Amino acid sequence: MFKAKVDVTLKKSVLDPQGQTVLQALHSLGFKGVEGLRVGKHFELMLNSGDMKKAEGDLKTMCDKLLINPIIEEYSFKLEEVK
Amino acid sequence: MKAAVIVFPGSNCDSDCWHVLNDVMETKVQYVWHKETSLPDIDLVVLPGGFSYGDYLRTGAVARFSPVMNAVQKHAKSTKPVIGICNGFQILLETGLLPGAMLRNRSLRFVCKYVYLKTENNKTTFTNRLAKDEVLQIPIAHGEGNYFCDEKTLEELETGNQIVFRYASERGELGGRFNPNGSLGHIAGIVNKEGNVLGMMPHPERASEEVLSSDDGRKIWESILNSLK
């Protein structure tokens, strides 16, 4: 069994007004040191897969096909075997 | 003309589209449930507005994998007309039948109000009854209508005359203050290269009768009917 953690954010070229709004809110709370903020999504999947390589391949396909929209989003992931 | 309105779990404007085609334009129309794998013999496919699958994951992202979408893609490839309104437009984008993607409105809020649209291309299946630069008053209602594409795609859309409607002022002027959601190039509606698939965020079915605040939307349905003659 593998546990996958996927982080999705908007591509850098895409404006992130939600991120900007949250950043401004932090500034107004006194956290002036925050210089950048982007908002994204986090997926956690439990994969019942044969081996790490297959799990990784499947995960990439899942991301490309459904979990992200490659026109506006990019992703990174961590994959580890769990008992 | 014979039309089909595709119904996904969470579609809300299906009955509105059915009504405008059946009662207002007096054409034949039927509903097609998303689980169907083929379409009946029809001319026009309508992907209506709403919140298919609750807009979960991304708007239109799950609906695009519905069984019926294979048949819709085939229908589009045979150059028969397809119109995607609001959520329907979002589904067409996720499917790749139209280029680009939708982001959340710049204001981060849902907006429902009447807007003015400038007709940029009046030679399509959907706009042949409109004059060039004609301004239509049609309402929008969306939280994710902020159209986006990369520079290359935008250039293709512009040179290929694929931009059909832009948000504008009452007089047809373009500008940030007339754009309700921040969409790139003030784009409100586009067609594919072949010109048979249209996606638009505003709802023409909501502005096709005098008793509702505007009937400018009628001309879009009339254009489609006209193109099928």
Add this chain to the structure above:
Amino acid sequence: MTTTMQEPEINQKLIESHGITAEEYKKICEILDREPNFTELGIFSVMWSEHCSYKNSRPVLKLFPREGKNLLVKAGEENAGVVDIGDGLAICFKIESHNHPSAVEPFQGAATGVGGIIRDIFTMGARPILSMNSLRFGSLDKTQNKNYLCGVVGGIAHYGNCIGIPTVGGEIYFDESYEGNPLVNAFCLGIMRHEDLVKGSAKGVGNSVYYVGATTGRDGLGGAAFASRELTEESQEDRPAVQVGDPFMEKLLLEACLELAKSDAIVGMQDMGAAGLTCSTCETAARGNAGIEIDLARVPKRETGMVPYEIMLSESQERMLVIVKKGKEKVVKDIFEKWDLHSVKLGEVKDGNLMKVFENGKLVAEIPAKALTDEAPIYQREMKEPDYLKKVRNLDLKNIPEPHDYNQVLLKLLDTPTIASKAWIYEQYDHMVRTDTVFLPGHDAALVRIKGTKKGIAISTDCNGLYCYLDPYEGGKIAVAEAARNVACSGAKPLAITNCLNFGNPMNPDIFWQFRKAVDGISEACRAFETPVTGGNVSFYNESPKGAIYPTPTIGMVGILDDIKLRVPSFFQNVGDTIYLLGETFEELGGSQYLLLEHGLRQGIPPKLDLKKERALQDLILSCAKARLLNSAHDLSDGGLAVALSESLLGKINHPLGATVNLDFGKHLRRDSLLFGETQSRILVSLNPKKEHEFEAQAKRNGVPYFKIGQVTKGGLQIQSLINLSSEQIEKTYREAIPGRMN
């Protein structure tokens, strides 16, 4: 009787923490002929809470006029009242509060409030066709109230937009009285053919009891009991008692249930709202005069380790209980499978009168169904006229100086969030889906058409809490009158009302006196307009350590327009039209927005309402609408004549009209009362000059005083030498008031 290992011992502390009094506990033991177990204690605690049982309010609610010739279902019989509208159609509507959850979690509190009222409508077999809401918050000058507004509006939008039911109007008030106690009253109206009516009753021994919809989790545990306790600092810790809604799930449930209602497979349907499975099970049994048995092991759950207490009291949203005709179970399964929803047989309707709850065959609760519903305790609360009234009613106009600059005063009124444009709010609601919305938000009443007929339905939600504070009886009367007047202004005949009664702690005799007086006032007005009460909701305990809210009995008035072509908009339509003021004006400033804003006073008595005169006025408007005499009709309320005139100019965004008006009709009155006083029974109309003669004749026949006060012009509002403002400035001030404060 066995109990599970996890159930705690019943002791004094546990009984108290469930909000059950010693007498009530005694009564429970008498009913069961033994002590209750933990699960049963929980069941009694929610069913006998104020929220579910109306134990403190029922005797007073019986005073409402509930009879009417058009009523198919009356108040108290089912989830919502049903009114016949002809053509074989009926409408089903109700208003309900979700105040306490919204105070703790504004977004989900408001969202689930919307979800709950929508379910109340489609559980009757009606398709919900519109929503409205009445909201109240503290001053927008405070950040906390901006957050409340944002959260509540966001929640209503989130739920209503996703489920595809247009939110077509409502009202919003801002006053420090609602500080910390926002009011969120959600209204929904549905339409059905007579034969589609489904009652919430378990009949027919052997019929199956089905659970359909979302899975059950630990949402809102103790939600009903929670609503019955006041909000304190500790309430923030009660966050787990807030439910989380899924509008997509409810959309599927709605479609599936309406398909089910049209089949002949069911005998009853009841939504699981407050007190979830408990309430729906015992209520359907009680209404059906039957017994009912369910097994909790079959309930689809989304969390592990849930005990019977939790399963019975869970307020997970988007679930329904359906009583299925024996042998027709497949119909139910097929419909719900199509929509990818759970449908599970939980048990059966039985002989007798007991609600028996099992878990895997083991009996975990056994209570006579009616003991939880009809036989819940009823209390006659004490009431006493409050002392504050003598003080606040003191108002000597001689001590109120007239303003120097009337322009500034008018602009101040237009800038106050209670009066200003609510576009910031309603542009977040999809108010056009279903393509039936004929009047966009901003008109006096919401107006929708009914496809396939010539008809239209008009709705208005109204209540002036400040008037009710100064005089709950008059305030109650006025709330109904204003709602009826708004409906009449659209050309529709008022039919019936629903009400949401928002008050403080009913154990306080002052508050209960306010409650009783408001109900008396509402009842009198309803009789005068022949608009019976079809149902509604009571929300008590709207108090914080600082005190109670204004008594706020919100009225939802529904009217019928026989021919949608005869509708009358609220705004001036043409340059050159003649403007008339209908109704006499008196020197009344008590409780007015002008007195509050300009002089900082919440004093006086509300303007007097003469129900006969009001009725004559409304009948006049209706006959003028039928005769197509009017181009616009707008009632006068907050801010009086000057505000009503200003609002009438703003029908088209960025294209305001103007008006030139004289005040000859009130030469003997103080000018501020002429311009800003809120005298009742007055309507501003505009019409084609050619129709003046006929209009005046009609007004004379109805005995309604009329005054020709001016003309619609191209621009600028000129009211004698007192007001001279550009229409652009009026529009800008009015439209920017709320967005300006929210940015």
